[in-house]
Amino acid sequence: VSAVTAIDNEDRIRSANAAFWKIFPGASIGASVLENLAPEDAMKMLAAATANDIGKAAYRGRWVVTVEGEEKSFDVYSSPLAINGNRGQIVTLVDATEVAESERTLRRSESLAAVGQATTQVAHEIRNPLGSIRLGVSMLRDSVSDTDALNTIELVERGIKHLNKLVVDVTQFSRQKSLERARVDLNDSLDRSIDLVSERIREKNATVEKHFSEQPLVGQWDADQLRQVFVNVIANAVDASQENALVKIATHAISVDGDGDGHAARNYARITITDQGQGMDQQTRERIFEPFFSTKKRGTGLGLAIVKQIVELHGGRINVQSEPETGSSFTIDLPI
Ligand SMILES: Nc1ncnc2c1ncn2[C@@H]1O[C@H](COP(=O)(O)OP(=O)(O)OP(=O)(O)O)[C@@H](O)[C@H]1O
Ligand SMILES: [Mg+2]
Known part of the structure; x- marks a missing residue:
């Protein structure tokens, strides 16, 4: 439920719904929005919503505030409202907590997908030369007997093994084989x-x-x-x-x-x-x-x-x- 309040030309709250009182526990009818009605972050949001004497409806941005100990995101709108012939305004705080969360998840999965695609391509490019390197090194192993050379070959083979695991893992992860039950x-x-x-x-x-x-x-x-x-x-x-x-x-x-x-x-x-x-x-x-x-x-x-x-x-x-x-x-x- 969105929080809604009507504020008159003297910055006083004329009416509000339950969702509004929840965000501003110190508020009441007749209270001024300049008083300390809620924790600092919520007061900043309210100040931004009511800052200007507005002539037309406006979006005041997305704000993150703490409500009853939980972080919530709100999209803030204000629009003009005539109260007893005077210019007041109506402030609407739309709960965007879930939207904000799913936007974050989406951004993360999009960047993961992009990374995934690039790495799959790279893995694919590595696979063939790696095969030749492996073959070449194992031929070398058969033809040398010098200990230093054998130690070096061992190091190279360990590196090849690691690269090979990387290629196999990346391919498995991005190709998501279907199940053979x-x-x-x-x-x-x-x-x-x-x-x-x-x-x-x-x-x-x-x-x-x-x-x-x-x-x-x-x-x-x-x-x-x-x-x-x-x-x-x-x-x-x-x-x-x-x-x-x-x-x-x-x-x-x-x-x-x-x-x-x-x-x-x-x-x-x-x-x-x-x-x-x-x-x-x-x-x-x-x-x-x-x-x-x-x-x-x-x-x-x-x-x-x-x-x-x-x-x-x-x-x-x-x-x-x-x-x-x-x-x-x-x-x-x-x-x-
Ligand atoms: N049993 C565990 N105890 C402690 N930390 C763990 C355990 N299992 C996983 N982790 C942590 O999770 C991380 C990720 O594990 P994951 O298996 O995905 O990758 P990895 O083991 O680092 O590399 P690889 O791709 O070779 O498996 C590890 O690096 C380690 O920090
Ligand atoms: Mg592991």
């Missing part, structure tokens, strides 16, 4: 994923503790893409952990009640991957699903962006709980 046993899929990160697990001497549900959890999912989800989340958990740390993987069935709002009750398989690693502060936690957000030296920052994309394509959802120095816990729910 088939019968997948969740616990099997997790076992395979753990195998795929076994090298990283060994390097950290981490222990992976499995708490799998006894009843089999089976869904119509995309086996390859699901493995990619688990590999990324487990790899992150291991990366965040100290040596000899514990990573727990648990699965169980949950059901979510219908809400009487057209959302029927559903059964989900819930996978929880918990580490005792470095954890995240709130600022990091808010950004982890953004493409290209990484705090790692060799991270592409696409891991969790891809994870979220795949989980949502399955009609599932992913959440994280994390505290700095305590560890993180990722919860993935997949419909069964």
Whole structure:
């Protein structure tokens, strides 16, 4: 509801609606708009609305003010109004909080899409030469025996591996493959994923503790893409952990009640991957699903962006709980 007030030629409030009193808790009929009727930001908005003696209707801009402790955006309009033969005005404050929020989201997704397109192009351009470089270096490896040269080759190969991951990740993220659904046993899929990160697990001497549900959890999912989800989340958990740390993987069935709002009750398989690693502060936690957000030296920052994309394509959802120095816990729910 928009807030509306009528103000006379002596700057006094002649009438207003409930939405107006909410923004200006100190206001009352007869009060002057020059008095202190509300927190400073709201008073500035009111001053801007009533500043000029107006001859015609005008837009006074968008203002952000605190109302009952919450930030709200308002589009401010004023127009002339005759009150008892004198010149007054009517001020309308249109709540634009949601509009402002969706505009922000749109701007962000547009810039992400633009970045995505450019990087996809670059990734594509890198792919072919990278193949030749890889081939050339492996031929070199076979023909030299000098230790220094072999060390250099090793460095080059590590760089190639990193670039290759970047190309593969960017392509996966921007091409969003459609799902090839088939019968997948969740616990099997997790076992395979753990195998795929076994090298990283060994390097950290981490222990992976499995708490799998006894009843089999089976869904119509995309086996390859699901493995990619688990590999990324487990790899992150291991990366965040100290040596000899514990990573727990648990699965169980949950059901979510219908809400009487057209959302029927559903059964989900819930996978929880918990580490005792470095954890995240709130600022990091808010950004982890953004493409290209990484705090790692060799991270592409696409891991969790891809994870979220795949989980949502399955009609599932992913959440994280994390505290700095305590560890993180990722919860993935997949419909069964
Ligand atoms: N289990 C975790 N514990 C602490 N921080 C985490 C954890 N998982 C993710 N993060 C944070 O989220 C960031 C983004 O993760 P994401 O997997 O998207 O990218 P990345 O691991 O940095 O790079 P890559 O593309 O190689 O996966 C990480 O850089 C890290 O800061
Ligand atoms: Mg990662």
